[in-house]
Amino acid sequence: MxxxxxxxxxxxxxxxxxxxxxxxxxxxxxxxxxxxxxxxxxxxxxxxxxxxxxxxxxxxxxxxxxxxxxxxxxxxxxxxxxxxxxxxxxxxxxxxxxxxxxxxxxxxxxxxxxxxxxxxxxxxxxxxxxxxxxxxxxxxxxxxxxxxxxxxxxxxxxxxxxxxxxxxxxxxxxxxxxxxxxxxxxxxxxxxxxTRRGKALTIVSDHPEAIADAIHRQLERGTTLFQAVGGFTGTPRQVVYCVVSREEVVRVQQIVHAADPRAFVVVNDVHEVLGEGFTR
Structure with a gap:
């Protein structure tokens, strides 16, 4: 041994x-x-x-x-x-x-x-x-x-x-x-x-590309786009998912509101965030 x-x-x-x-x-x-x-x-x-x-x-x-x-x-x-x-x-x-x-x-x-x-x-x-x-x-x-x-x-x-x-x-x-x-x-x-704690935001909007682009440019954070279907309406749409620091949550919310005031946003606590922008 x-x-x-x-x-x-x-x-x-x-x-x-x-x-x-x-x-x-x-x-x-x-x-x-x-x-x-x-x-x-x-x-x-x-x-x-x-x-x-x-x-x-x-x-x-x-x-x-x-x-x-x-x-x-x-x-x-x-x-x-x-x-x-x-x-x-x-x-x-x-x-x-x-x-x-x-x-x-x-x-x-x-x-x-x-x-x-x-x-x-x-x-x-x-x-x-x-x-x-x-x-x-x-x-x-x-x-x-x-x-x-x-x-x-x-x-x-x-x-x-x-x-x-x-x-x-x-x-x-x-x-x-x-x-x-x-x-x-x-x-x-x-x-x-x-410092590896963060916030994950799931954003359902009619303007996902605009929101994702604004997050990229203003916060230099990456996003992921999911293909989803509305359970009630059956309408296909894209969902934006991103992980940011706790201090950046308000800025993301402002970006979303500016692009789509009717967007649906869910904020969750996440732990052990590893990768670019957080820890190596």
Missing amino acids: TWPAGPRWMWKWLSILAGALIYALGLNAFLVSNHLAEGGFVGISLLFLYLLHWPLGLTFFLLNIPLLWIGWRVFGHEFIVLTTGGVVAVSLFSSLTARIQLPTHDPLLGALYAGVVTGLGLGLIFRSGATTGGSDIIARLVRHRYGVSMGRTLFSIDVCVIGIVAVLIGRETAMYSLVALFVASRVIDFVIEG
């Missing part, structure tokens, strides 16, 4: 290490110091910390050992190697940053801080192609064996962990922890998608 090398592999590891450090800081500085919880295996590790005073980093690492071994046998080696790196880095940095405490007077403010910082760290780890193990490996195993979506499995695990937190720690702690989880999920999406 040959291990990948080169700049791409190096940047993956740097991203994992940076993300693990930021994530560990978010855990200790905001979650632990404000006595909040998390979902997944980190949430379980925090319960052991609060109830039995077991070290967060060590508990998290021990919980992941059997799952990493199973994942190694089931999935590709590159994924498990990167994920093992993420687990080890999070465990190590969680121990090294354990003394960093930044408690807030308002638990809600602490939850918001925790969500932003942990979401940033996890986003960097996920963007590198790794995970922090635990629930992510279980979700992959369940999808591999039973075909259940990863999102559904992850959500179920988080609900169970937060439910246990509500029973053992308190309902207020569970609610503030949910706030932190929600904020973290939004930040993760932003970090992973970054």
Whole structure:
């Protein structure tokens, strides 16, 4: 077996290490110091910390050992190697940053801080192609064996962990922890998608060529013309489809209105926009 090398592999590891450090800081500085919880295996590790005073980093690492071994046998080696790196880095940095405490007077403010910082760290780890193990490996195993979506499995695990937190720690702690989880999920999406997000416009008009030509000239964006048939009228016509940045949506709408005030326009969010004009 040959291990990948080169700049791409190096940047993956740097991203994992940076993300693990930021994530560990978010855990200790905001979650632990404000006595909040998390979902997944980190949430379980925090319960052991609060109830039995077991070290967060060590508990998290021990919980992941059997799952990493199973994942190694089931999935590709590159994924498990990167994920093992993420687990080890999070465990190590969680121990090294354990003394960093930044408690807030308002638990809600602490939850918001925790969500932003942990979401940033996890986003960097996920963007590198790794995970922090635990629930992510279980979700992959369940999808591999039973075909259940990863999102559904992850959500179920988080609900169970937060439910246990509500029973053992308190309902207020569970609610503030949910706030932190929600904020973290939004930040993760932003970090992973970054500037590759855009808007797709589907334009139904009697003047498709004029609209497409104006978009080409004024925005220097490409368009695609689809042949379509009106479902109600049965009239054949062309539909203009284009993807632009979020800042350019209003300009496209102005172009369409100037060419055909009666045009029908649908605007959708799109993710991972790759290609000319966006990212290479």
